[in-house]
Amino acid sequence: MSSTYGTLFKISTFGESHGKAIGVVIDGCPAGITFDEAFIQQDLDRRKPGQSRITTQRKESDTFQVLSGVFEGKTTGTPIGLMIPNEDQRSKDYSHISEQFRPSHADYTYTAKYGVRDYRGGGRSSARETAARVAAGALAKLVLQQLGVSIQAYVSQVGKLKMETPYQQLNLALAEENAVRCPDPEVAEQMFAYIDETRKKGDSIGGVVSCVCTGVPAGWGEPVFDKLHAELGKAMLSINAVKGFEYGSGFAGVEQYGSEHNDEYYTDETGKVRTRTNLSGGIQGGISNGEDIYFRVAFKPVATIMQDQESVDVHGNPAVVSGKGRHDPCVVPRAVPIVEAMAALVLVDFYLLNQARKA
Template sequence: MFNSFGNILRLTSFGESHGKGVGGVIDGFPAGVEIDMEFIQQELNRRRPGQSAITTARKEPDEVELLSGVFEGKTTGCPIGFIVWNQNQHSNDYNNLKDIYRPSHADYTYAVKYGVRDHRGGGRSSARETTSRVVAGALAKLALKQLGIKITAYTAQVGEIKLEKDYTAYDLSTIEENPVRCPDQEKAKEMQELIYQTKGEGDTIGGIVTCVIKGCPVGLGQPVYNKLHAALANAMMSINAAKAFEYGIGYKGIHQKGSQQNDIFFNDNGTINTHTNNSGGIQGGISNGQDIYFNVLFKPVATVLMEQPTVNADGTDTTIKARGRHDPCVLPRAVPIVEAMSALTILDYYLLDKATRL
């Protein structure tokens, strides 16, 4: 139950960082959606490790194998099962962590909650699990494409280096032109240098991913307990290392009065439109047809390659120095994960909307 995400469209994921593989089952996926395996693999390539000098050196091909739910290139409406086999685990890198609690990891909470934990790369709490989300999100993107809905995320800030303008000022089609996935090529160079420098110090750094959803129809979401922005927040905050969610004008709104922040309606050649979009495309918990945009703040990766004090399972003071291959910054690889979780949420809420009226 707690390994599943969604309502009508439901993803149940399985697998651990150093197990045989990770995968999932998607239930409730619409029938008749054309499946583009090249696109799905491309999305996995954007998330996979070892793609640049500023990501973990772990080398995984991350090739997905669809097990069910697709026939002659189209979805059948039956559950879609899939798996991605792990091929490059270095489990011995974690032997020194077996009885030690890593600072800011899930080691202690898992051990107390379950009475057992997989110390190899964090087990189920590892970001390796997000591979399943990206596969499911790629499938959801293919369905949303048929509805004219497009989702793009990008790195907006790393440490103190940030984009000064909102998403409308940038060409979002250029984010894959640099390893940071930032639409400002000059800022991207600065971010890349900062990440590389931080990596050389054995440390890590965080930042912000911005996501934009275009073409979302009016009416997705519920007015009370299933507000669309709450669903998106839930999706984003389920991603490893995510620490905060902000949609629309967000915290900047505290500097304005209501008369300044209100999105004024007007008749746009027979269509109701707004002059501004401070609401971030959602009002009263329901999409209003404008672009949906939000920020997700990611903390610095908890695994640092320097000695830190901690305790072991007996509560005895000790020190720890992590080994192995780790990301100095999650932002570049988090971008496709944010897109995937957005796609799953929007498609799920689209299907929910169809079930609310004749």
């Protein structure tokens, strides 16, 4: 099973939803980085369950423990081990589906591949695994901060409710001031009510997380198979429940002529080469061009719903799956820090690769 991501800044996650703990080993982090535990914990708190009534009510503090790779508040250059204990497992909530395949879950595909599966919350296929990614991504953010690179994700759509205002006209920091993590307060209220109504019906709804990366210099990325946008797409599509990725103008760009879509260059007052528009999303030819990198990630409705659904069991017999346990009616509010984390892991890896090329 592949549980490792990255080339130079490499992470390997471990653990299951209802095991003793989850965690991550980070290899390739430069030495001498200030290991800001409060910053890392803050990102974990943004992802953890039980934040409001529109998220799962599983109670996990997600307090991490440092096992290795840090001394006197600095990274040492050796592998960094982080562990997050599981504190609120209710495995009995899943005993009824020990031999049933839940619709749109990984139950059947895991059984087909491995011949065995951990049915307690999905085991390794659970989104609980993403807490380990967030911890590693927070460390990647600390590296990027020293380079002037910042990453801000936010919820831009829930179901058919879309935030129409361009990100350049919004204060994205406002996303952290409401439970939905939408930077438009008025739209955020509508989204919250929509998710809450969906929860009361025992159903779920999908949404979109948008992300903006600023301060990325020109030159990060590779021109052929390891394009920057291709790696961002791979990283985002590795997140549970993600069904789509687009950057820059995305699919909407097909409606424009080249004369409308091309980003014309100019030289600003500092002598820096810029583009007058940014429909390229900050990436051209697979390499960053110095403009904002922005992209959107589509999440499907959460597969577990509090309604009976038809399915089959491990023997192929018809079965009715009853939704139980504690689940998010909409995953996107808690997915915001996960998207940021994966973006940070991609960018810090390309930064190190670019440095190695210059060495």
